[in-house]
Amino acid sequence: MANYGKPDFWALKSQKEGYPARSVYKLRELDEKFGLFSGGSSSGSSFPFRVLDLGAAPGSWSLYTLRTLGDRVFLAAVDISSLSRRYDKGLFDRDNFFFIQGDITEEDTRNILLSRGPYRLLLSDLAPATTGSRQVDTLRSLGLAETVLEYAESALAQGGHLAVKVFQGGDTVSLLKRIRELFRVGKSFKPQACRRESFETYYIGLDKK
Numbered sequence: 001m002a003n004y005g006k007p008d009f010w011a012l013k014s015q016k017e018g019y020p021a022r023s024v025y026k027l028r029e030l031d032e033k034f035g036l037f038s039g040g041s042s043s044g045s046s047f048p049f050r051v052l053d054l055g056a057a058p059g060s061w062s063l064y065t066l067r068t069l070g071d072r073v074f075l076a077a078v079d080i081s082s083l084s085r086r087y088d089k090g091l092f093d094r095d096n097f098f099f100i101q102g103d104i105t106e107e108d109t110r111n112i113l114l115s116r117g118p119y120r121l122l123l124s125d126l127a128p129a130t131t132g133s134r135q136v137d138t139l140r141s142l143g144l145a146e147t148v149l150e151y152a153e154s155a156l157a158q159g160g161h162l163a164v165k166v167f168q169g170g171d172t173v174s175l176l177k178r179i180r181e182l183f184r185v186g187k188s189f190k191p192q193a194c195r196r197e198s199f200e201t202y203y204i205g206l207d208k209k
């Protein structure tokens with residue numbers, strides 16, 4: 001079993017830099033490698049740059065997005081859990097941020113999120129509550145990723161990008177195939193900030209068709 005109790009280098013760094021979770025460094029790597037936020041980095045006709053963050057709690061990815069893009073972004077975020085208010089310094093109270101506490105698989109939640117789109121970037125760090133059975137956890141993670149692809153189909157604008165976390169071990173070949181059908185570029189990438197023992201990886205879709 002992995003030792004998730006002891007804060008490691010990345011966990012300590014995130015606290016020092018004002019983020020509630022180490023996962024922020026995975027998003028930073030994904031952004032640096034794939035330019036996920038590049039469409040929101042300068043002003044233009046299609047602003048605000050709309051981003052949807054699925055599985056947002058405790059809130060590191062949302063904070064990273066708001067701090068990186070500032071007033072140029074409109075960010076919608078969802079989680080079954082609440083966000084941590086320890087580090088946001090009021091950013092979660094601003095008009096360019098919307099959070100709903102809900103389940104992404106429920107129709108009401110989906111409709112509320114779709115009504116705030118279409119989005120230019122869809123982020124999903126969703127993870128099922130782990131059971132200790134890798135087979136069960138992997139299947140649930142894949143189920144969530146499939147739901148994320150449904151959001152990508154209906155809520156993401158043409159030319160938009162996707163980053164979705166998946167636990168390795170299930171039928172990720174079919175997942176990647178679907179991503180490549182929906183996007184001009186589809187690939188997988190494991191950030192260095194992932195725990196060495198973790199079997200999670202990220203699937204990237206660039207430039208929705």
Ligand SMILES: C[S@@+](CC[C@H](N)C(=O)[O-])C[C@H]1O[C@@H](n2cnc3c(N)ncnc32)[C@H](O)[C@@H]1O
Pocket residue numbers: 020021023024054055056057058059060061062078079080081102103104105125126127128129144
């Ligand atoms: C690894 S955490 C996300 C961390 C977040 N990206 C951050 O940087 O703070 C995964 C999240 O997925 C959420 N989650 C799992 N299943 C969900 C579902 N069906 N609907 C909404 N959120 C869900 C969990 O509650 C959990 O907060």
